[in-house]
Amino acid sequence: MNKSDVDYRLYLVTDRETLKGRDLCQSIEHAILGGVTLVQLREKSVSTREFLELALAVKGITTRHGIPLIINDRLDIALAIDADGLHIGQDDLPMPLARKLFGPDKIIGVSAGTLEESLLAEKQGADYLGVGAMVATPTKPEAKIVTFDELKQIKKSVHIPVVAIGGIHEWNARETMSSGIDGISVVSAILAQDDIKSAAQQLLKVIC
Amino acid sequence: MNKSDVDYRLYLVTDRETLKGRDLCQSIEHAILGGVTLVQLREKSVSTREFLELALAVKGITTRHGIPLIINDRLDIALAIDADGLHIGQDDLPMPLARKLFGPDKIIGVSAGTLEESLLAEKQGADYLGVGAMVATPTKPEAKIVTFDELKQIKKSVHIPVVAIGGIHEWNARETMSSGIDGISVVSAILAQDDIKSAAQQLLKVIC
Numbered sequence: 001m002n003k004s005d006v007d008y009r010l011y012l013v014t015d016r017e018t019l020k021g022r023d024l025c026q027s028i029e030h031a032i033l034g035g036v037t038l039v040q041l042r043e044k045s046v047s048t049r050e051f052l053e054l055a056l057a058v059k060g061i062t063t064r065h066g067i068p069l070i071i072n073d074r075l076d077i078a079l080a081i082d083a084d085g086l087h088i089g090q091d092d093l094p095m096p097l098a099r100k101l102f103g104p105d106k107i108i109g110v111s112a113g114t115l116e117e118s119l120l121a122e123k124q125g126a127d128y129l130g131v132g133a134m135v136a137t138p139t140k141p142e143a144k145i146v147t148f149d150e151l152k153q154i155k156k157s158v159h160i161p162v163v164a165i166g167g168i169h170e171w172n173a174r175e176t177m178s179s180g181i182d183g184i185s186v187v188s189a190i191l192a193q194d195d196i197k198s199a200a201q202q203l204l205k206v207i208c
Numbered sequence: 209m210n211k212s213d214v215d216y217r218l219y220l221v222t223d224r225e226t227l228k229g230r231d232l233c234q235s236i237e238h239a240i241l242g243g244v245t246l247v248q249l250r251e252k253s254v255s256t257r258e259f260l261e262l263a264l265a266v267k268g269i270t271t272r273h274g275i276p277l278i279i280n281d282r283l284d285i286a287l288a289i290d291a292d293g294l295h296i297g298q299d300d301l302p303m304p305l306a307r308k309l310f311g312p313d314k315i316i317g318v319s320a321g322t323l324e325e326s327l328l329a330e331k332q333g334a335d336y337l338g339v340g341a342m343v344a345t346p347t348k349p350e351a352k353i354v355t356f357d358e359l360k361q362i363k364k365s366v367h368i369p370v371v372a373i374g375g376i377h378e379w380n381a382r383e384t385m386s387s388g389i390d391g392i393s394v395v396s397a398i399l400a401q402d403d404i405k406s407a408a409q410q411l412l413k414v415i416c
Contacts, residue, residue: 047299048281073256075284079309080301091255093288101287 001068001084003107003127007037008161008183010204011130013072014041018191025057031190032065034200037183040087042072055081068107075101085109087130090117095124111165113144118154118162126160130185133166134176138188140166152179170199173206183207209276209292211315211335215245216369216391218412219338221280222250226399233265239398240273242408245391248295250280263289278317283309293317295338298325303332319373321352326362326370334368338393341374342384346396348374360387378407378414385415 012031016024028039041058043051055069055077062069068084071077075093078086085107088098098108109128110121118129131154133143143166146154155162164176165185173184184207193199220239224232236247249266251259263279267289270277276292279285283301286294293315296306306316317336318329326337339362341351351374354362363370372384373393381392392415401407 048301049299052301052305075287076282076301076309079283080305091257093256093260093284097260097288101284 006068006107008128008163009037009207010035010200011038011163011183011185012036012190013185013187015187015191018188025061027191027196028058029061030196031200032067034197035204036200038068040070040072051077052080070107070109078102095121095126099125113146115154115157118158122158122160128161128163129158130163130165132164134164135167137167148179151181155180170202170206173203177207214276214315216336216371217245217415218243218408219246219371219391219393220244220398221248221393221395223395223399226396233269235399235404236266237269238404239408240275242405243412244408246276248278248280259285260288276315278315286310303329303334307333321354323362323365326366330366330368336369336371337366338371338373340372342372343375345375356387359389363388378410381411381414
């Protein structure tokens with residue numbers, strides 16, 4: 001996978017709690033069949049071994065569908081499964097260190113909540129930005145809100161792809177995309193829905 | 209640091225809760241001044257960034273005193289600070305993968321609770337074994353107990369250094385060492401004591 005070819009339009013970030021007991025791998029596959037273009041595996045409270053096994057299983061699915069798999073936060077897991085990418089937040093490894101350890105050809109995305117964080121991440125070699133939260137969201141209640149104008153300003157100020165995240169659903173997806181950004185990143189707008197595949201299809205239709 | 213020169217006699221494993229609010233770095237330094245020969249930094253509920261910053265601070269201390277620093281579980285942190293070693297439990301990265309990603313010159317230790325786990329870890333290239341728990345311990349209440357005879361059997365069956373861990377205090381340290389093992393690994397026997405330096409000195413006196 002050449003990292004300049006990545007399609008950022010519909011970026012799924014996982015959260016097992018959102019699934020209410022449904023199988024994560026199966027749900028990811030349904031989402032991909034519905035049109036998800038990129039998957040980020042995010043696990044915060046499992047052992048390293050469990051995370052590794054889950055990541056290997058998910059990689060089997062994403063590889064089969066030709067979709068890049070990004071690991072949230074944990075460079076050890078990303079290295080262990082030779083993931084396509086790593087996503088780091090402001091509480092994770094610093095960008096320059098992540099790049100040094102993961103290598104120049106891997107995708108590294110950075111969460112940014114301000115123009116300053118966005119410009120710094122780009123300067124430090126991030127491949128894309130996850131900007132948000134756009135709306136207050138139950139999966140990240142502590143996140144601060146980025147306005148539509150701030151999002152537009154960030155997109156105009158950087159040369160790397162920008163994906164908006166945090167509280168994006170069918171009702172605000174098109175408006176968010178009208179800021180000129182490259183894609184939307186969602187959790188519950190896909191994974192909390194009864195029909196995951198059709199939720200992804202519907203979102204893709206709204207944004208394209 | 210050549211990994212064959214490591215002195216495993218008195219191996220400190222950190223646990224911030226045991227410190228009851230005292231500073232971790234200062235406590236580690238006191239323990240080293242008391243005679244600790246090896247330090248393992250173990251953190252389970254901090255962000256990657258906090259773990260990294262703590263690990264860098266601890267590395268400054270261990271390097272100044274010429275003591276190896278081992279990181280528990282997190283290969284990303286071990287790589288990021290170029291730690292001397294990594295300690296993995298049965299719920300962490302598998303040994304062969306850890307070796308491949310961390311390199312042949314680094315110390316990798318494995319937690320083992322049985323002879324089978326010990327033999328497998330040695331076969332897979334572990335540099336030392338942390339065998340236990342020897343006594344039920346409040347820091348790992350779920351751990352199963354290894355008897356003195358099992359410990360002796362493990363030590364006789366492997367060629368790599370064996371350190372006993374889990375519930376070792378001044379009262380049972382000498383007896384545990386009489387199994388022929390290379391060292392004892394302690395948490396609260398040092399970090400929960402009022403005078404950390406003198407607790408380490410006392411333990412070292414008991415086992416040497």
